[in-house]
Amino acid sequence: MKLQNMFKKTRKKNYISLRDSKPEVPDGLLSKCNKCGSPIMTEDVKNGFYICPKCRGYFRIQACRRIEMLEDEGSFEEWDKGLTTANPLNFKGYEEKIQALQKKTGLEEAIVTGKIKVNGLDTVIGVCDGRFMMASMGEVVGEKITLAVERATKEQLPVILFACSGGARMQEGIVSLMQMAKTSAALKRHSDAGLLYISVLTDPTTGGVTASFAMLGDIILAEPNALIGFAGPRVIEQTIGEKLPKGFQRSEFLLEHGFIDKIVERENMKETLSQILRLHSKDTAPENVKVNFAEVSKEMAKEASSMSAWDRVLVSRRKDRPVADDYIERLFEEFMEFHGDRYFKDDKAIIGGTAYFHGRPVTVIAQAKGRTTKENIERNFGMPSPEGYRKALRLMKQAEKFGRPVICLVDTPGAFCGLEAEQRGQGEAIARNIFEMSGLRVPVISVVIGEGGSGGALAMAVADEVWMLENSVYSVLSPEGFASILWKDSKRAGEAAEVMRLTAGDLLKLEVIEKVIAEPENYTRENLDKVCGQLEVFLSDFLKVYTSFSIDELVEKRYQRFRRI
Numbered sequence: 388m389k390l391q392n393m394f395k396k397t398r399k400k401n402y403i404s405l406r407d408s409k410p411e412v413p414d415g416l417l418s419k420c421n422k423c424g425s426p427i428m429t430e431d432v433k434n435g436f437y438i439c440p441k442c443r444g445y446f447r448i449q450a451c452r453r454i455e456m457l458e459d460e461g462s463f464e465e466w467d468k469g470l471t472t473a474n475p476l477n478f479k480g481y482e483e484k485i486q487a488l489q490k491k492t493g494l495e496e497a498i499v500t501g502k503i504k505v506n507g508l509d510t511v512i513g514v515c516d517g518r519f520m521m522a523s524m525g526e527v528v529g530e531k532i533t534l535a536v537e538r539a540t541k542e543q544l545p546v547i548l549f550a551c552s553g554g555a556r557m558q559e560g561i562v563s564l565m566q567m568a569k570t571s572a573a574l575k576r577h578s579d580a581g582l583l584y585i586s587v588l589t590d591p592t593t594g595g596v597t598a599s600f601a602m603l604g605d606i607i608l609a610e611p612n613a614l615i616g617f618a619g620p621r622v623i624e625q626t627i628g629e630k631l632p633k634g635f636q637r638s639e640f641l642l643e644h645g646f647i648d649k650i651v652e653r654e655n656m657k658e659t660l661s662q663i664l665r666l667h668s669k670d671t672a673p674e675n676v677k678v679n680f681a682e683v684s685k686e687m688a689k690e691a692s693s694m695s696a697w698d699r700v701l702v703s704r705r706k707d708r709p710v711a712d713d714y715i716e717r718l719f720e721e722f723m724e725f726h727g728d729r730y731f732k733d734d735k736a737i738i739g740g741t742a743y744f745h746g747r748p749v750t751v752i753a754q755a756k757g758r759t760t761k762e763n764i765e766r767n768f769g770m771p772s773p774e775g776y777r778k779a780l781r782l783m784k785q786a787e788k789f790g791r792p793v794i795c796l797v798d799t800p801g802a803f804c805g806l807e808a809e810q811r812g813q814g815e816a817i818a819r820n821i822f823e824m825s826g827l828r829v830p831v832i833s834v835v836i837g838e839g840g841s842g843g844a845l846a847m848a849v850a851d852e853v854w855m856l857e858n859s860v861y862s863v864l865s866p867e868g869f870a871s872i873l874w875k876d877s878k879r880a881g882e883a884a885e886v887m888r889l890t891a892g893d894l895l896k897l898e899v900i901e902k903v904i905a906e907p908e909n910y911t912r913e914n915l916d917k918v919c920g921q922l923e924v925f926l927s928d929f930l931k932v933y934t935s936f937s938i939d940e941l942v943e944k945r946y947q948r949f950r951r952i
Contacts, residue, residue: 420444436653445590445610445653449492450499450516453549457512457657462504467534470527472496478558488519497522497552500535502544506661508668511539514549515589515596521553524596528556529566532600536573545583545664546574550601554594567599574603581788583667585660588615588638588647605785606663606725607647608656609638615647645727645734645774662723666741666748667789694858697881699890700866702858703837707911709918711738711753711796714836717919718926719744719751727778731811734775736767736803739782741791745927750786752779753796754847756837769838770803773816776846780820787828792930795833795847800865802843817846824849825949826942830933832926834904835859835891851933851945854902854925855891856918858910861900862889899952 418429422444432439436456437446454463474481489495497519503512513535515522522528532548539546555563574584586604590613597617609615616636624631634640641647651659694702702708715722719742726733739752754771757763771779779795786793802813821842824831833850839861848861855861864872866880869887888894891903904921907914933941 421446438653443611445612447517447551447590449518450494450514450549453514454499454501454503454512456653457505457660458503459505459507463501463512464503465499465501466538467500467531468495470496470530472525472527474558475526475562476558476560481558484520484558492516492518494519496527496531497525498528498531500531505657505664508661508664509544510660510664511535511542511544511546512548513546515551517551517591520556521591522551522596523553523556523563523594524566524570524599525556525559525563526566529563529569532566532570533573536570536577540573540577540580540582543580543582543669545585545667546577547585547587547660548600548604549587549589550592550596551589552592552594552596552601554596564595567595570600571603574600578605578788581790583664583789585663587651587656587660588613590614593617593619602646605788606649608649608651608659609641609647610653610656611638611650613638615641642726643733645732645778646729647727648725649723659723662721663741666721666723666743695881696860696884696887696890696893697866699858700860700880700884702910703860708837709910709912709915710758711755711798711836712758713912713915714796714919714922715742715751715753717915718923719749722751725782728774728781730774730777732772732774734767734772734778735765736769736771736799737775737779739779744794744930747930748789748791749930750782750791750793751796752782752793752847754799754844756798767803769799770801771799771843772803772805772808773811773813776802776816776820779847780816780823783820783824783827783831790829792830792832792934793827793850794926795831795850797833797835797839797844797847797861798837798859799840799843800838801840802846817842820846821849825945827945828938828942830930830936830941831945832929832933834922835861835900840865849945849949851941851948852901852929853899854904855894855900856904857891857906859891860884860889861891861894862887 417426418432420427420439420442422439423442425439425441427439427441432446437448437452438444439446472485494516498513498515500513503510513532536546577584584604586601586607588601588607588609590610592601592613592615594617597615614636615638620631620636638647638650642650722740722742724738724740736755737752738755739750742749742751754769755766756769757766783793802817831850833848833853835844835848835853835855837859839848839859841862841864844861866883866887867877870879870883871877888897891900894900895903902925904918907917910918936944
């Protein structure tokens, strides 16, 4: 026998060659992620909010699935079914294409509208479905959005619109373009009625949709890594002849550049929307919350102090002194931060958003220093740029629309005075804040918690009342700057501090402020509760008094406060 015959393969009827056959997978059991390429269980994706369990990439989802994720079970009531898509340009093959898509998707058009309950709260909803001509906005899409918004205005309901669109529908030409104006005008009437509109941007949101209803929300949310822009990236690259940077026109890019309020993971979307809706609900009313009175020690309450003005300046600048974040965490519940000025950037030197204080919705805006060197660099050491002041003003006007009191925490050496800040209009931004705050039609309270430097502080302190912590300072300029200008010697800062009358006690005597909040000796985050306890009491009393005034009384009282100085 030849040696090679000893190892000769034999074929048997019951032998299965893995090389010649492939394991069979039931249809629909496995899918492939179009982002990372990994095989994934279809059922896992469906149960996991249509997110890849391997790379966390987001699959586009049908309108009906989106609604199921958000609604209280069985609460969705669809509106305006049966609208017919016309062919205004007599575009060849357009009607046949619409009919084919209707048959394939089971949709009448590229958006589904109606009314749902989200954790018990009624809201009008519209959800674009990208399977239908990339959810481009033709006449029917525009009409359904407009009808839904008009009915929401009539029934005094909030609106949530989920955008997922390639923009205008080319086959309908100028008629499609006019839907941008129609939907925007309907939303303006809804806004003028004092009602809430939440826009949620998903992948992709482009073209005429971006340039109309998608970017007009009182609050604009986005899913992670969604493509959002007016012109598409390929068009931009062809136009400018350059390769675009990684992440350009993605949600994270828009957040950094100030165009959206928040990025929300899909699994958190219902709870986030519910929190926003609840805060804006007409049924929201102050709760009877027991006030946490602080025990004020004799050392905190004493009127006289041996500390010099310069000593207080140094204390106000201490690195271990509590910063705005500390007060927000201690005084408010369910704080939700919103971002951006809608023009250029999100300035981290100012943080702002909505919260509850003793059950009452309020808007909180703060000039923010960091707790560490890294945080201070990120927050520009509490020195806001123009976009920071514009973000603050946007949130104030939003508060005015919904009747929320505004609580400002002031802590800045001054507005940032760099080249770029001047190029973007630092002076105009500060002036605009002062101008608008003087006539804001809701109660405004400002508390100086550290440094109150110049116009940069005043831009957040045109309030019904201004309070100061005992060792905070508030002045026309820093003592160093004052000494440099008047005496040409910044080393005389200590002398300047005495002359400037910048301490809380001085300003109370000058009637520039209304209240001084006592501090414990060696005030740090460790004994923050002693100060926050006082603030809690005083804020509660302030809101009780100032929310009782009529709008005209409130605005006139604030005008006279500054008129007499």
